[in-house]
Amino acid sequence: MDLNEENKNGKPIIDIEHIAKIYQMGSEFVHAIRDITLKIYKNDYLAIMGPSGSGKSTLMNIIGCLDTPTKGKYLFKDMDVSEMTDNDLASIRNKEIGFVFQTFNLLARSSSLKNVELPLIYAGVGKSERDDRAMKAMENVGLADRVNHKPNELSGGQRQRVAIARALVTEPSIILADEPTGNLDSKTGLEIMNLFNELWKAGNTIIVVTHEEEVARFAKRIIKLRDGLIENDSFNHHQRITNDTSTTSSVTNQ
Amino acid sequence: MNIGESITQAFDSVRMNKLRTFLTLLSISIGVFAIIGAGSLVDSINSSVFSEMEALGRNSFFIYRVPVLEMGHSWRKYAKRKPITYTVLKELKKELTLVDFVTAHGFSMANTIEYGENETDPDVNLMGVDENFFAAQNVGITKGRPFTAEDIDFNRNFAVIGNDIVVKLFPNIDPIGKRIKIKNHSYTVIGVLETKGAVLGEPQDNRVIIPLTEFLRYYASMWEYDLFITIKAVDYESLDDAIDEAIGTMRSVRNLKPWQENDFEVETNESLTEQFASFTGFLSYFGAFSGLIALIAAGVGIMNIMLVSVKERTREIGIRKAVGAKRRWILYQFIIEAITLCQIGGFIGIVMGLVASAFFGSLMNINLILPYSWVIFSIVICTLLGIIFGAYPAWKAAKLDPIDALRYE
Ligand SMILES: Nc1ncnc2c1ncn2[C@@H]1O[C@H](COP(=O)(O)OP(=O)(O)OP(=O)(O)O)[C@@H](O)[C@H]1O
Ligand SMILES: [Mg+2]
Numbered sequence: 128m129d130l131n132e133e134n135k136n137g138k139p140i141i142d143i144e145h146i147a148k149i150y151q152m153g154s155e156f157v158h159a160i161r162d163i164t165l166k167i168y169k170n171d172y173l174a175i176m177g178p179s180g181s182g183k184s185t186l187m188n189i190i191g192c193l194d195t196p197t198k199g200k201y202l203f204k205d206m207d208v209s210e211m212t213d214n215d216l217a218s219i220r221n222k223e224i225g226f227v228f229q230t231f232n233l234l235a236r237s238s239s240l241k242n243v244e245l246p247l248i249y250a251g252v253g254k255s256e257r258d259d260r261a262m263k264a265m266e267n268v269g270l271a272d273r274v275n276h277k278p279n280e281l282s283g284g285q286r287q288r289v290a291i292a293r294a295l296v297t298e299p300s301i302i303l304a305d306e307p308t309g310n311l312d313s314k315t316g317l318e319i320m321n322l323f324n325e326l327w328k329a330g331n332t333i334i335v336v337t338h339e340e341e342v343a344r345f346a347k348r349i350i351k352l353r354d355g356l357i358e359n360d361s362f363n364h365h366q367r368i369t370n371d372t373s374t375t376s377s378v379t380n381q
Numbered sequence: 382m383n384i385g386e387s388i389t390q391a392f393d394s395v396r397m398n399k400l401r402t403f404l405t406l407l408s409i410s411i412g413v414f415a416i417i418g419a420g421s422l423v424d425s426i427n428s429s430v431f432s433e434m435e436a437l438g439r440n441s442f443f444i445y446r447v448p449v450l451e452m453g454h455s456w457r458k459y460a461k462r463k464p465i466t467y468t469v470l471k472e473l474k475k476e477l478t479l480v481d482f483v484t485a486h487g488f489s490m491a492n493t494i495e496y497g498e499n500e501t502d503p504d505v506n507l508m509g510v511d512e513n514f515f516a517a518q519n520v521g522i523t524k525g526r527p528f529t530a531e532d533i534d535f536n537r538n539f540a541v542i543g544n545d546i547v548v549k550l551f552p553n554i555d556p557i558g559k560r561i562k563i564k565n566h567s568y569t570v571i572g573v574l575e576t577k578g579a580v581l582g583e584p585q586d587n588r589v590i591i592p593l594t595e596f597l598r599y600y601a602s603m604w605e606y607d608l609f610i611t612i613k614a615v616d617y618e619s620l621d622d623a624i625d626e627a628i629g630t631m632r633s634v635r636n637l638k639p640w641q642e643n644d645f646e647v648e649t650n651e652s653l654t655e656q657f658a659s660f661t662g663f664l665s666y667f668g669a670f671s672g673l674i675a676l677i678a679a680g681v682g683i684m685n686i687m688l689v690s691v692k693e694r695t696r697e698i699g700i701r702k703a704v705g706a707k708r709r710w711i712l713y714q715f716i717i718e719a720i721t722l723c724q725i726g727g728f729i730g731i732v733m734g735l736v737a738s739a740f741f742g743s744l745m746n747i748n749l750i751l752p753y754s755w756v757i758f759s760i761v762i763c764t765l766l767g768i769i770f771g772a773y774p775a776w777k778a779a780k781l782d783p784i785d786a787l788r789y790e
Contacts, residue, residue: 193703193783214707221705232700232787236393246704248386293704 138205139166140300140332141190146199147355148185159185160196161355167301172327173334174343174363177352183336184305186352190334191224191303192216204300221249225294227304231286233278239289240265240274246297264292268322284315291322301332308342320345321369328368387714391721401689405682406726409766412675413730413759414737419668420755421738423661434654437517440617442624442649444473444610444631462644464607467597469634470511473610476630479623481615484513485608487596494542494589495562496550505546506588507563509596517611525557525572528592536594540568544576545587563589566599620649669758676762679726680770687719687774698778699786712779719771720764727763731756 148160160182167173167190175183188194189201192208195216201208203219211219220226225246233242243261252260265271268288278286287307294302304323308316316339324345327333335346343349344367351359395402447459474483487509494501514520515527522541532539540561547556556570568591577585597606614623624647631645648656691698698711735751 188784191703193787217702217705217707220703226703228787232696232703234697234700245701249701249705249707249710297705 137169139168140204141165141167142200142202142205143190144200144202146189146196146201148182148189148194149197158355160189162199163355163357165350165357165360167332167334169300169332170327170330171332171334172323172345172347172366174346174349175334175336175352176338176343176349177358179338181352182355183352185355187303187305187334187336190301191226192219193226217249221246222297223300225291225297225299225302227287227290227294227302227307229306229309231278231283231290231310233286233289233293235278238275238277239270239281239292242278242289243292243296246293250297260296261292264296265289267295268292282315283311284318287311287315287319288322291319291326295326295331301334302326303334305336306338307335308337308339313341316342324367324369384717387717388721391718391725395722395725401682401686402722405679405686406722406729408675408679408682409723409726409763410730410733412672412679413727413763414734415672415675416669416759416762417731417734417752417755418737419665419672420758421734421752422741423665423668424752424755425738425742427658427661430657431654434650434657437611437650438613439650440614440620442612442614442620442627442647443653444612444627445646446607446644448646463635465610465645466606466608467593469631470593470608470610472634473612473627473630477612477623477626479615479619479626481613482513482517483610483612484511484517485593485610486510486514487593487600487606487608489596489600492563492589494546494550496559499550501546501549504587506584507596507600508588508590509593509600510590511593514590517613520577521575522572523575524555525570527572528590533592533594536592536598538566538568538595539571539592541572541574541590542570543574543586543588545584546589547573561589563591564599566595568595624649665755669755673762676766679723680766683719683722683766684770684774686722687715687771688777690718691715691774691778694778695781695786695789698781699783699789702781702783703787708779711781712775715775715778716768716771719775720767723763723767724760727759731759 143163143165146160146163147158150157150159163182163186175186177183185194189196192203192211193216195201195209195211199209203223206219208216208219226232233239234245237245240258240261243264244257247257247260262271262274265274268291270285270288270292273281273285273289276285278289281289287310291302291307294304302323307323308319311319320342323333323335327347333346335342337343344363344365346363347366349359349361349363350357395406444465446462446465470483470485477483489507491503492505492507493503494505510528511533512528512530515522520527525541527541528539531537540563542556542561546561550556550561551559556573559570560567561570562568568589574586574588574590612623612627614620628643628647632643635644637644701711701714738752
């Protein structure tokens with residue numbers, strides 16, 4: 128069953144064809160990704176699953192333009208990413224992609240508002256607009272009262288919310304989350320997944336890498352990787368959609 | 382670009398690596414201190430000396446035994462030269478026609494002056510002068526009179542005293558006509574000098590002036606006293622002729638054969654000023670040079686700190702890159718940080734340098750000239766230092782691979 132046929136609202140945001148990523152370790156070659164073809168459309172909600180070492184993070188990094196494939200073709204909104212320079216990739220990451228990491232990756236010395244502002248700084252947005260937009264993003268993740276807190280003054284779940292606010296603030300085409308609940312307890316993890324659910328309902332395109340069925344259940348589409356290949360790519364008939372808005376007051380597609 | 386953030390980061394760096402940063406900033410401070418201190422002191426000395434020299438006018442010239450600022454190898458040659466004696470001075474006064482005056486004086490430090498039961502500290506300068514001294518050096522008399530040619534010729538036991546002596550020995554008495562004693566020789570006070578303060582660190586009021594002939598007889602008899610003769614030509618146009626005339630007279634007085642070279646030095650006010658300027662110029666360049674050496678050492682320290690900082694902040698660099706920082710932003714960030722570090726050190730050095738030169742300036746009683754050009758030079762140098770030594774660590778940071786950087790523990 129090919130889901131790419133089923134989902135036809137226009138052109139794909141991400142169009143990957145037969146990519147491979149091969150690392151050389153001394154004389155050995157590690158095929159982190161062997162041959163993957165994948166299209167992702169606007170407002171997709173994708174979960175990438177698979178055993179450890181199957182290439183999930185590698186694929187995510189390539190999709191997120193943090194890395195480039197060794198082989199194959201990657202079109203991001205019709206732009207050929209495999210041909211891009213470092214600077215071009217940086218500017219795609221800045222404008223089009225929002226990252227959420229397992230370990231949050233916030234700047235330890237900066238307040239949460241400053242952390243959320245960071246992508247806007249590199250986008251060249253002026254100070255006052257930056258403040259407004261960062262503030263709005265903080266509101267969207269329900270942390271308007273925590274803007275002056277440093278990461279070490281926040282709980283894990285709150286840190287991840289700040290990271291999500293940072294991912295949202297530039298209004299990216301796609302949000303990539305690599306094990307976003309991996310460092311959280313299951314209750315907090317669930318809150319984060321609810322937040323993603325709200326974001327998705329508000330029109331965002333989301334890819335989540337996860338080990339956990341519980342987390343993958345929120346996605347519209349689930350991809351299973353094994354040894355750098357797609358083992359299974361299917362529509363999630365049991366997608367969990369919450370109406371619970373207690374954690375997020377007003378999530379909108381900014 | 383967020384300059385403020387980079388500057389804050391630099392201060393953070395200072396806080397987090399206290400000792401290492403302290404040592405590096407210290408060497409920057411020392412370097413800048415050397416530059417500013419030497420520069421400001423030399424500028425101040427120069428301006429004092431030049432205003433002195435200017436007062437003499439540009440048609441003055443000088444005759445003396447050995448070069449003033451000679452630091453070279455030929456001191457042996459100079460050591461053998463005959464001293465310039467009072468006889469030479471008399472001869473010049475008699476023979477020279479193109480001059481306003483010929484004058485010379487002798488000088489001895491650390492004398493005690495007595496009057497009745499009272500005596501001064503043993504720190505009074507004693508000068509032996511001729512009748513032209515007062516006019517030539519612009520020394521005024523507030524009470525009584527200066528020496529006349531006769532006072533000198535008949536080596537009369539007269540003295541003209543400075544205000545400090547008046548204060549110490551004649552608190553409520555008119556000193557004129559009183560007899561003071563210097564090393565068991567008695568002198569009648571005939572005049573009081575105008576108060577002058579101090580010039581180049583020499584207090585001008587704590588002195589006693591007696592006729593040159595007296596001075597040479599009693600105070601310079603152990604050795605033949607070398608005179609430093611000042612001559613003023615009638616005008617600037619006759620300066621060269623007056624110098625030729627003086628050289629001719631000197632040679633005949635000292636019995637030089639035509640093939641022998643002069644055994645004395647002649648310099649004009651201008652050439653002496655130039656020599657002095659080149660000497661102090663050398664001093665300030667020496668200061669600047671040693672400062673630069675210290676700064677280069679500091680630069681290596683800055684590079685080291687920045688390299689450690691880049692390493693410690695690898696993950697941060699990864700985060701910045703992940704959210705879209707281009708290479709050049711990372712590069713700028715770290716270079717600005719390095720410049721900030723250098724400027725912190727430089728600022729401390731500038732302050733230290735100014736304080737030290739103000740201190741020495743007040744010791745030497747010269748007005749401190751704020752060495753703007755050296756301050757600007759230091760700021761520029763610190764900026765360059767930051768750029769040069771920050772460049773490599775910044776470049777290392779900028780070219781980090783975002784994934785590797787994010788994975789870094
Ligand atoms: N920089 C690298 N150099 C060499 N090999 C690498 C590198 N990055 C990843 N690999 C290898 O590529 C394979 C896929 O790694 P990847 O991180 O994508 O796995 P993953 O599916 O995310 O695993 P996990 O669930 O443990 O996070 C692994 O075998 C890994 O060892
Ligand atoms: Mg992974």
